[in-house]
Amino acid sequence: MLRHGSFVFSATALRSMQHDEDLLERHNHQRRLASRRLTASYMLKKEARSMHPQASGSGTTSTSAVPTAVCQDMVVQNALYTGDLEKLGELFPKGSRVNFIVDLREGDMRWVARGEGLWSLTYEQELTTPLHITAGRGFADCLRLLLQRGADVELAPGGGGTALHEACESCQPECVKLLLSHGADANAVSEDGLMPLHVCTLRESFECARQLLQYGAAINGRSVDEQDTPLHVAARSGLPEHTDLYLRYGAAVDRPNAEELTALGAACGHPQEAHRLRFYHQVCRTLLAAGADPGALDRDKQTPLHMACKNANADAVDLLLAHGAAVNDMDYSAEAPLHKILKVACYKLAHEPERVVRSLLNHGSTRVWPGALPLVLKHCCGSPRTIEVLLNSYHRLKVTDAWVEAVPPEVFKEHQDFYESLFSLAGTPRSLQHLTRCSLRGILEGRVHTVVPKLPLPTAVQNYLLLQFRGYVH
Known part of the structure; x- marks a missing residue:
């Protein structure tokens, strides 16, 4: 018996609600423990630096660990994001705490899809550190100040990448060098399983990659x-x-x-x-x-x-x-290279797909079965040069009404001269000149590309044998 105003939850809805409740409880628990976890991580790093004082870059060591905190001070954040060196100097005098976390989202909740028809409210946090902010924006002087104050180069909030990852991804070679010289691990692995070399994906990151390799980055990592x-x-x-x-x-x-x-x-x-x-x-x-x-x-x-x-x-x-x-x-999928280019020719016009078809045919590619040519024409009609090269590799063509129907009126109008030359071949043989070309190509088979350029023939004749484009078929 249902009470007034109540309704039955499905098993799926109940699981989703329980999942949301678990996530919220886990989030609250993580926030309570965050400070202690970060403190423990910091103490380990501090101990390592005390054993190897040269790695810290500050020249001094401390006998007591300073707890890592979460910063919500907009004055501090503004100084970091604008690279205000003078203000940072005031905010972080010698002996001050520099190992803290900046929570940019402050635990905002968002709906996230977690399966078919299942959505959950999930906390989405964006955690970073002063080192990440300054290194990613190329504020080398600010980064140097933080490092001199004992900033932990290996701190990776939320399990993400280190400041070195951030500097490499943002193509900041001076910051990369600073971090490496202060003991940053060139082979640190981010939450996504990437080392710093893996995030060097832009041309401007070349110097970053070079610095990483000089500091021992694993070239085959x-x-x-x-x-x-x-x-x-x-x-x-x-x-x-x-x-x-x-x-x-x-x-x-x-x-x-x-x-x-x-x-x-x-x-x-x-x-x-x-x-x-x-x-x-x-x-x-x-x-x-x-x-x-x-x-x-x-x-x-x-x-x-x-x-x-x-x-x-x-x-x-x-x-x-x-x-x-x-x-x-x-x-x-039983497809040869020629199949691949014919599938995309109409979508890659700026890439000159006809050049690819021509090279494949000159190197002895197996041609398309003649019965499938109307289908090829339908898919590639927007690239008439591709059609021209392909059809010029056949001795004869059986042009039918299906060929005409395969070309949309707007495409025919745009390339009218070419398609009129093609459709005029209906019921007629190819020209003697073309038949001679096909016979010579048949004799040479897959050696056309190497033999023809060596023959004592005019350039125009060589180009004709190599299926150069002419804008029509005959």
């Missing part, structure tokens, strides 16, 4: 979850200078990560904007020159060539093919 080495990170981020630096320090060029990706695979497989293609090409060139395997397979049996084609990086494709990448290898 792995991230906890992805098992990435710094070389994977540099390759995935398109950082040729970092890649070269890591290789000079002895990085393992073909070490796979958790997805069985080598650094070369990581470089080829990461999404690449058109203006950054050249950086990924440079990374690939550096890795291949260091002996990277162009045929290394990932978990899905994809080679770097599959991935470079999927990203429509024509220069990287040419480079991989020049280093012996297999043009017809199939991945786990």
